Amino acid sequence: MDTNRQLCIGLSLTATWRKGKEYSNVENLYSTDFYVELAKMAEKAKLDFVFRPDTLFLNQKVLDKSPGFGSLDPTLLLTSIACETERIGLVTTASTTFNPPYVVARQLQSLHWISNGRAGWNIVTSIEGAENFGDAPMPSSPERYRKANEFTEVVRKLWASYPHEALTARRTSEQFANKELVSSIDHSGDFFSVKGPLNLPAHSSGEIPLFQAGASDSGRNFAASVADAIFAATPDIISGIELREDLRRRAQERGRHPDAIRVLPGLYFFLAKTRSEARELHRQAHAHLSLAHRYVSVQSILGLDMSGWPLDKRVTSELLPDLNQPVRSRTHADLLRRFIMREEPTVEELLSRPEVVGSAHWVAVGTVEDVVNDIIEWFEAGAMDGFIALPGGSVQSMELFFHELMPLLVEKGLFRSEYTGETLREHLGIE
Structure with missing residues (x-):
């Protein structure tokens, strides 16, 4: 094992732990205190960052069983965490489909100042919520990514429009800033017209790191162009290896170093x-997902109605619908299509896939040693550079992660024992 290469690890501040019945802490779902404590635990373990995903709609259909994507505003939440922590990175989520770039640029730079250089931006194009921002339907995935490219370009121009070097304010100086270094961006594009400059100077730590969520073809091109990291849905090691190799190739084609993403x-x-206790936690977390629910899930992902098919029927590529038909999530559709073409699973096997019962994440069930072995296998195989921790089942999973799993990764030389920097850029090793 190459002990010089270490994992990059973040913690998702989501309610994944809520599915356990006994210690769900569901009453704290909208309390900042709970998330502050999580962030402090993550900082004590020297994690690179905490991460808050976000959506801009409420799924009322599932409110009897889950929050339905309801949550505190991620940037406000992370701002409260910034005031209670010192080192850990704070990665917020902002949609390029529904927000104005000037506002996002200012909010993110504000978080960067408040946290003293620890902000990160998870760039999402969103897959739902259009009805909350007017009468127009949700744009296609390629159009959303074209808009995301321009949106990100505008935000970065705004950050550069008022450089930190322009600040000259001192108590003994009569000059606040060197206005010759501050300039308008005068951007005019297909989606945005923005004059600038931003009304907030850049932080001395450098540009805010960019994260991207989504691994469709459009998403991969976007990530390879600008992202420092990608939050990828990779349900198995094969899909992880394929994604990482593909992104490294695409980054090189765009003149970037393959290790840059x-x-x-x-x-x-x-x-x-x-192991038996872990398997029971997993079973309980998915007990509410009936066969009927899983059939509906497959249909929403692939547009494939399997409700009348026997469980032992093989699902082959010939049975898949047209590749170009509209789908809710192109990332999940592509993952499931590749699995079907590679494995030709039975209906029963397909209905148990992570893409169907969850959100296509890599699932590990077992003891601390079991999961550490899974992590090492993926890392050595080149399937990932690190991971976003999603504790499942109950708070017990999270406690074991912090108190036993992380120390074991440190012991094996796969993670730091102490912070060596103070900013998120330093944690990620960005020059």
């Missing part, structure tokens, strides 16, 4: 003292 799949883990 870090592949960070979500690791949805169910930890317990014994």
Whole structure:
């Protein structure tokens, strides 16, 4: 094992732990105190960052069983965490489909100042919520990514429009800033017209690191062009290897170093003292997903109605619908299509896939040693550069992650024992 190469690890501040019945802490779902404590635990373990995903709609159909994507605003939440922590990175989510770039540029730069250089931006194009921003339907995936490219370009121009070097304010100086270094961006494109400059100077730590969520073809091109890291849905090691190799190739084609982009799949883990206890946690977390629910899930992902098919029927590529038909998530559709073409699973096997019962994340179930062995296998195979921790089942999984799994990774030389920097750029090793 190459002990010089270490994992990049973040913690998702989501309610993945809520599915366990006994210790769900569901009453704290909209309390900042709970998330502050999580972030402090992550900082004590020297994690690179905490991450808050986001959506801009409420799924009322599932409110009897889950929050339906309801949550505190991620940037406001991370700002409250910034005031209670010192080192850990703070990666917020902002949609390029529904927000104005000037506002996002200012909010993110504000978080960067408040946290003293620890902000990160998870760039999403969103897959739902258009009805909350007017009468127009949701744009196609390629159009959303064209808009995301321009949006990101505008935000970066705004950050550069008022460089930190322009600040000359001192108590003994009569000059606040060198206005010759501050300039308008005068951007005029297909989606945005923005004059600038931003009304907030850049932070001395450098540009805010960019993260991207989504691994469709459009998403991969976008990530390879600008992202420092990608939050990838990779349900198995084969899809992880394929994604990482593909992104490294695409980054090189765009003149970037292949190591410039870090592949960070979500690791949805169910930890317990014994394997049988871990398996029971996993079973309970998915007990509410009936066969009917899973059939509906497959249809929403692929547009394939399997409701009348026997469970032992093989699902082959010939049975797949037209590749170009509209789907809710192109990333999940592509993952499931590749699995079907590679494995030709039975209906029963397909209905148990992570893409169907969850969100296509890598799932690990077992003891601390079992999951560490999974992590090492993926890392050595080149399937990832690190992961986003998604504790599953109960708070017990999270406690075992912090108190036993992370120390074991440190012991094996796969993770730091102490921070060597103070900013998110330094944690990620960005020059």
